[in-house]
Amino acid sequence: FDGASITRDDVVREGDPTNNVPDTIFSKLGMQLHRRDNHPIGILRNAIYEYFDATYPGKFVKFDDLSPIVSVKENFDDVLVPADHVSRSYNDTYYVDAQTVLRCHTSAHQTELLKRGHCYFLVTGDVYRRDSIDSTHYPVFHQMEGVRVFSPDEWVNSGLDGTSYAAMDLKQSLEGLAKSLFGDVDMRWIDTYFPFTNPSFELEIYFQEKWMEVLGCGVTEQEILRRNGRSGSVAWAFGLGLERLAMVLFEIPDIRLFWSNDQRFTSQFSERKLGAKFQPFSKYPPCYKDMSFWISDSFTENNLCEVVREIAGDLVEEVRLIDNFTNKGMTSHCYRIAYRSMERSLTDEEINQLQGHVREVVQNKLRVTLR
Ligand code: PHE
Structure with missing residues (x-):
């Protein structure tokens, strides 16, 4: 997939009631901020890759160029999102037509990659959601999905059942990731619900005097493994929001800055390193x-x-x-x-x-x- 090859006709259908993709969204397709090594989103992606490569040498296969145009089946049905779930509505999701959406999460690629036989993979990409407007919400953002599949011999001697073993490994991996990125930061786990995992958790990080959700994760529903030829195994999955993490890490105060071409922003990340703290150029009055x-x-x-x-x-x-x-x-x-x-x-x-x-x-x- 080459982002630049998406044309307006591929996604915008004026007057077609099954389409709700505006031009502002079309203009973001193919920008691929996550593939720019000197952009905060790309720098963060690379840092997360490094953590997983160091923790599980040679294991994780990485995908960062899968097309954001996916079927309703891949985005929702295959990951067990119920037929009446709000996320399927035209109010929440961008539809190209009745069967095709701009992915609202990188989980849309889980089943395709499980089917292909992958046991450890990371998928990075742009995701699209209709939403309200404030400093941490933007209708396009970037996620990284991670999936690890375990075979029974990996947990049988642990004294735990497969689900507990996977949940423990998941939390350890993600706490390790958070520490490697942030050093000391206040974080907490919240029990939550996702249709595709059980149990499910969210990790929150304290930022700008608020708890901010930075990732969702959990133990993959057995039904998903069964449908994709993995009966008998267990798996974990996570989906993390790269903008949210990058805002904390680089002290970037507003999510719109990621899309800025202003040299005063872009030049601050030319070193391609994690340590940089964003120096705000003067703040103009609202x-x-x-x-x-x-x-x-x-x-x-x-x-x-x-x-x-x-x-x-x-x-x-x-x-x-x-x-x-x-x-x-x-x-x-x-x-x-x-x-x-x-x-x-x-x-x-x-x-x-x-x-x-x-x-x-x-x-x-x-x-x-x-x-
Ligand atoms: N897809 C979920 C989201 O976008 C995140 C997630 C991924 C949760 C994988 C659990 C497992 O919010």
Whole structure:
């Protein structure tokens, strides 16, 4: 797969109700930040590779060029995501057509690689999710998936059953990874649910005065192993968010910076080393604009954020619901939009023009009534 070979026609179908890929998303396909050795995402990928190569010499096979355009079957069905799971909705996922999506996680490649017979693999790639807007959320980000399959002889003498053995090995491996990347950092395990693992866990790291989720993982559901010719074995899997980890590691305050071509950003990572801390170039002032409207039944925050992003691009820093009330069966929302460039000061005129355009398109596309 060569990212540059994806054309607009491959993913954007204007007027087709089974397609919801906007141009801003098309423009990100094929950027492949994770394959750039002097970009924070690529540097982090390489550091994680090094950890796994040192811990399991010669074992992990690495994939970083699998196409982000995958079938609904690969992205959801094959990893046991239930038919009615929210992640399948058009509100959460980018659909190319009714059977094809932009992968929303690198888990979309698990079954294909298990089927091919791999027992240790890492898959790195760009993943796509419709979401709200703030400093840690962006509709494209990067994940690394890791899978390890054990055969019975690996755990039979441990005194543990296969599942407990895999869970123990998984937590040890990922704690080791976190220590190798961060040294001392506060972290905690949270029990959670994923359709494809049981038990399932999340690892959180303390950053910017908050616990931030950086990875999901667990012991692979037996059904997945069975369907892919691995009955009798156990496996673990993890999926980690590279931007989240890189933000902590390099002290990068805003997720939009990963997409910046500003030399003041890119030049800071030319050394290709982990140790660098990002030196923020001066922070430009934000500009806040509030917008109130009566919503319709079909209104969603993700749709609003996409409209704002389509118009303002990376000038939008946050979209936040600041007021919400219902009167005589009508619901009003007030959203505060923060505009801020990472690279320069914005003029009042420019912001007013953007906001005017946002109001117009929000009214027309989202069927709300501005107040
Ligand atoms: N695919 C999950 C996500 O994107 C992460 C995950 C991967 C969880 C593998 C468990 C096992 O959130």
